[in-house]
Amino acid sequence: MITENVRSIANLLKTGGVAGIPTETVYGLAASIENERALKRVFEIKERPFFDPLIVHIPYVNTARTLVKDWPEVAEILAEAFWPGPLTIVLEKSEQVNSLITSGLSSVGIRMPRHPICLELLRTLGVALAAPSANKFGRVSPTSALHVEAEFGGNFPVLDGGPCEVGVESTVVRPTAEALEILRPGLVSEQNLYELFKRQGIEMEIRRVQSQASPGHLDQHYQPKVPLFILGEGDDIETIRARAKLASEGEEIILGDDPLIAARMLYSLMRDLSERSSFIWVRRPGIQKGTAWDAIWDRLNRASSKS
Numbered sequence: 207m208i209t210e211n212v213r214s215i216a217n218l219l220k221t222g223g224v225a226g227i228p229t230e231t232v233y234g235l236a237a238s239i240e241n242e243r244a245l246k247r248v249f250e251i252k253e254r255p256f257f258d259p260l261i262v263h264i265p266y267v268n269t270a271r272t273l274v275k276d277w278p279e280v281a282e283i284l285a286e287a288f289w290p291g292p293l294t295i296v297l298e299k300s301e302q303v304n305s306l307i308t309s310g311l312s313s314v315g316i317r318m319p320r321h322p323i324c325l326e327l328l329r330t331l332g333v334a335l336a337a338p339s340a341n342k343f344g345r346v347s348p349t350s351a352l353h354v355e356a357e358f359g360g361n362f363p364v365l366d367g368g369p370c371e372v373g374v375e376s377t378v379v380r381p382t383a384e385a386l387e388i389l390r391p392g393l394v395s396e397q398n399l400y401e402l403f404k405r406q407g408i409e410m411e412i413r414r415v416q417s418q419a420s421p422g423h424l425d426q427h428y429q430p431k432v433p434l435f436i437l438g439e440g441d442d443i444e445t446i447r448a449r450a451k452l453a454s455e456g457e458e459i460i461l462g463d464d465p466l467i468a469a470r471m472l473y474s475l476m477r478d479l480s481e482r483s484s485f486i487w488v489r490r491p492g493i494q495k496g497t498a499w500d501a502i503w504d505r506l507n508r509a510s511s512k513s
């Protein structure tokens with residue numbers, strides 16, 4: 207069932223149910239952080255391994271303080287600059303956070319989403335929501351209520367918030383004593399973080415790391431239904447077809463020049479084109495770096511077939 211009724215979804219979540227929820231990045235599959243049974247159901251429904259921690263979505267910036275052991279100055283600065291918005295901050299968790307959410311890790315990932323309906327839901331509920339992206343583990347994230355329903359066939363209700371504005375998952379960062387580590391690139395780019403630190407006079411290195419704690423960093427993730435191939439400069443689609451013994455023509459993902467629009471469209475293009483052909487492909491036009499491009503190519507690289 208797809209619904210626009212915030213109050214009914216809030217009631218359901220309050221009483222231990224699970225629901226699909228809109229955020230500005232992708233749709234989530236939400237459970238109250240206070241309900242262990244609902245949290246377990248999220249893992250079951252997603253077929254998600256218990257080693258993959260969930261992100262906690264909060265109604266107010268101040269809620270974060272109750273979920274962590276220590277709220278460092280850098281977290282305050284990041285939250286002030288980017289919350290509500292597509293940035294997840296990983297910090298040492300407090301007792302209040304069920305270790306099911308964090309997969310036994312001592313840290314918790316927190317973000318305050320900026321989707322107005324999501325915020326309305328969180329504030330009506332008055333409790334934080336743990337929510338991974340609402341897709342089966344390892345698959346493409348949903349950017350509309352219909353995507354969620356198509357993937358799970360009406361197992362739980364979905365709160366409709368329209369198509370997602372950002373389209374790729376939040377940037378995940380972890381402040382450590384030495385550096386700010388980027389565990390997953392997103393719309394809040396390395397450049398944005400660098401500029402913020404410069405403005406605030408913070409001398410902290412920013413480092414992209416491959417974290418085992420972040421399965422978004424598994425080599426194979428974000429998988430569409432059919433194989434996806436990336437064409438480098440000089441590659442042509444005929445060579446790929448011959449190599450992979452592909453009979454059909456394939457469908458091309460055309461990203462265009464605007465990274466914000468490319469990010470917004472990426473997952474729905476991957477889904478729609480996968481329905482029409484036995485493989486899909488995308489051209490990599492030289493180097494596309496910075497802004498949302500880092501996030502887009504991170505996802506495409508992981509989604510692609512390594513043939």
Ligand code: TXA
Binds near residue numbers: 259313340378421
């Ligand atoms: O934009 C988003 O972040 C979306 C929406 C629904 O908010 N959520 C999302 O959740 O992408 P999920 O579960 O698909 O990805 C969360 C990522 C995972 O790769 C997870 O490992 C990482 O965040 N993460 C969560 N808690 C962590 C922690 N304590 N330490 C390291 N990584 C963590």
Ligand code: MG
Binds near residue numbers: 338339347
């Ligand atoms: Mg996910």
